[in-house]
């Protein structure tokens with residue numbers, strides 16, 4: 001993207017960019033450039049900006065307007081390359097404040113600065129920078145992507161992300177199989193990365209909006225039961241990140257797949273993970289129920305949502321005692337994979353310091369509402385069964401997966417600290433379901449989660 005108001009200069013820059021192999025979008029003022037940025041989904045690798053620019057063609061050009069645009073571009077496109085042209089009088093000052101600005105992926109061990117400031121007449125230097133950067137992009141484009149026959153085509157950004165990953169391994173080709181996205185529609189792929197000498201990595205790549213942090217559950221739990229994030233990559237991916245994860249096994253299946261048909265086996269397989277999660281160090285603390293439930297849903301939002309179903313939500317200021325520790329945050333049985341008889345936790349994107357009962361309650365209710373659950377929408381439990389027995393020892397009695405529910409409830413009893421903690425989290429988890437379209441589209445599921453929420457709101461009010 002080239003933003004330059006001097007027609008002669010624009011022509012020179014455009015020529016240099018095009019002969020280096022870039023496709024160029026040119027603008028002679030700020031307003032149309034902004035419009036384009038607001039609406040376009042193009043992957044923009046390079047911004048070439050004049051610092052002195054008019055808002056609209058023909059209007060007076062100033063550094064202030066250019067600086068504003070520069071600021072926007074720097075923050076909205078945090079991993080793109082920027083080349084800024086400025087006048088002789090200000091070059092030193094601008095170089096000091098902008099130059100560098102972080103680095104882009106290294107090629108031959110030589111990272112490229114993200115931001116370069118040049119004087120107007122430095123066409124030769126400009127050309128060198130452009131050519132070198134284009135070479136970096138070409139070495140990304142050179143990487144072959146192999147997809148299974150008949151799979152959905154990848155969009156430009158997906159392709160870039162996958163090539164960027166292979167590039168990091170100095171790979172020449174990457175074979176990818178989509179692992180689908182869950183509810184978040186995140187892009188997740190199983191990737192085999194090859195150099196010309198042969199395979200160098202088999203990993204899971206997940207596109208995410210923000211980088212994860214080090215530490216937390218994957219580093220606290222037994223190694224056999226977790227998938228670690230090997231690294232997080234950024235740069236040249238439209239501001240996104242990829243988490244690179246260890247694969248959970250050659251051909252794992254989800255715990256979700258067996259809870260209905262083989263509940264006893266499911267419990268036996270997941271038990272070591274439950275024990276390990278329960279064993280993670282925690283601090284006994286007294287919070288407000290609003291803070292307790294914040295990892296699930298904002299309390300005001302919850303009250304608003306449930307009011308439309310006629311359920312009064314107790315005050316968020318109620319005090320509640322719990323054990324706060326690192327929790328998975330989205331522990332439905334689709335996020336537990338079974339590999340060779342070993343339960344392995346995946347998907348730590350919702351990890352948070354949170355209440356001890358958060359994960360077990362998620363394990364309990366998610367099986368009633370998760371789209372991938374074999375029990376969702378089944379004959380059991382209907383609204384009256386929920387009203388009569390939810391969370392009691394009778395819940396699921398006589399049902400084929402009775403053992404699953406009894407065991408999860410036992411696990412909840414081990415992990416929870418107070419009555420209030422339990423019901424507040426149940427209320428928040430059930431209430432937040434009516435935000436999801438797949439739930440709203442299914443009247444029966446809505447009725448069931450509302451029945452759970454109602455029961456929880458009453459119990460919380462009486463606690």
Ligand SMILES: Nc1ncnc2c1ncn2[C@@H]1O[C@H](COP(=O)(O)OP(=O)(O)O)[C@@H](O)[C@H]1O
Nearest residue numbers: 179181182186188204227245246247248346347
């Ligand atoms: N480390 C892994 N090893 C093997 N398969 C994985 C791994 N991580 C994710 N998957 C597969 O990809 C799917 C989606 O990944 P997940 O991280 O759970 O994404 P989402 O946030 O969309 O739920 C999982 O259900 C699982 O089948």
Ligand SMILES: [Mg+2]
Nearest residue numbers: 182334335347
């Ligand atoms: Mg998941």
